[in-house]
Amino acid sequence: MSDRIPVSPDWLSEAVGTVFTAAGLSPRAAATVAGSLVEADLRGTPSHGVMLVPMYVERLRKGSVSTAETAEVVHDVGAVAVLDARHALGQLTGDQAMELAVDKARTYGIGAVTVRHAFHFGGAYRYARAAAVAGCVGIAAANTRPLMPAPGGASAVVGNNPLAVGVPTGHGEPILLDMALSEAALGKIRLAAQEGRPIPPTWATDRDGTPTTDPAEALAGLLLPAAGHKGYGLALVVDVLTGVLSGGAFGGGVRGLYADTSTPNDCAHFFLALDVAAFGDRAGFEQRVAVLGAQITGSPKAHGTERLLLPGQLEAERQAASSGVPLDASVLGALTETATSLGVTLGEPR
Incomplete structure (x- = not known):
């Protein structure tokens, strides 16, 4: 698995906002989109986070967004x-x-x-x-x-x-x-492919319909x-x-x-x-x-279970407790490359 780098949410939000401003959005709109993506990372759902920036920017540059x-x-x-x-x-x-x-x-x-x-x-x-x-x-x-x-x-x-x-x-x-x-969001499979790690066999099939643990095969196949x-x-x-x-x-x-x-x-x-x-x-x-x-x-717990959670509770707790975004090195690298392509220098993460 790729290394993860702790990054300040404020720095990351500012960096992503700067990228979107350079891509043609107003500062207000850029900050809105940046905040949404960084929040997803803070909540522990990186498939909907900053990893999407290069694709969003490519589409803005090509006019499909x-x-x-x-x-x-x-x-x-x-x-x-x-x-x-x-x-x-x-x-x-x-x-x-x-x-x-x-x-x-x-x-x-x-x-x-x-x-x-x-x-x-x-x-x-x-x-x-x-x-x-x-x-x-x-x-x-x-x-x-x-x-x-x-x-x-x-x-x-x-x-x-x-x-x-x-x-x-x-x-x-x-x-x-x-x-x-x-069974799993497509973004999670893309993230696994980007990080070079396998996926559970229940997530997807290859192009022939056979369950696979290879995210690259899954991206060419079908989700389950x-x-x-x-x-x-x-x-x-x-x-x-x-x-x-x-x-x-x-x-x-x-x-x-x-x-x-x-x-x-x-x-x-x-x-x-x-x-x-x-x-x-x-x-x-x-x-x-x-x-x-x-x-x-408050209902009885199965053996080995520490506590029972309501939907969204774990993600909210992650966000509240986090002082930084554990950003995958490949995601940070892609963000930096995207910024450079737009003539923007992000500086060192903090």
Whole structure:
């Protein structure tokens, strides 16, 4: 495994922001995207972190990702809206879409926003958490290029379509589910390939459908759905909620992030906010969530288990406890090379 280098989050955020500013974003937009990627590393999900910078920048330079910083509202009726992201970076239009969904939820009790002609938005948890912090149950989802077969199939027909749900607790971090619908996110396989380490045989197959531990073979093959037909079915539904519902791309219409960086990714997103206060007393909701959480974390543990966790709890604890980002040397090297290609000198990490 490659060496990991502890890097200051402030230095890393500034460095990544400088790179995106040099690539054509405003300082505000660059800081937003940089903060999203660094936070993912802090939470222990490097597949959605700074490793993505070279690919994002390559796409900005080739024009398949635009420097637009807001999506266009193309349909807005009551609690529902449809946005056209114009191929902008997904963190920017994702923040915009969930903020609009929350605003609608405060008026109507529910807000639903779809986004077409979108791009990778980083960790889906970001948007579900934003809704939960605002007092709403939040749901965020995205479709990807086909990566998984239907049960019994021999070709990819659905993406691993990430899905996140945030639940407000009223006393600290939300309960936060964030998962790809494959056994593992594609970004984790790319990271394993970059670091030169094997992957579990349950993550993916080679191009012939044989399970593999070689990440390079996996990248040329198929991802395996989480829980078999259940993960496949959920992935199909997410494709409907994102691409089909928004009028954007779905199925084979969504392009890969890495395969052809001159062609727009053209994914689609879905955001839902439910204002818990519209269902009754918000304090009562939070109290019931606390009781439910205590029932789970206080339940009997299997032998050898130290404690039971709620979804998102471990990632939030990692972020709160971290004083630095354990950045893989290959990721830091790629960031430095990208900066140099843009005429930017980052200096020594601190």
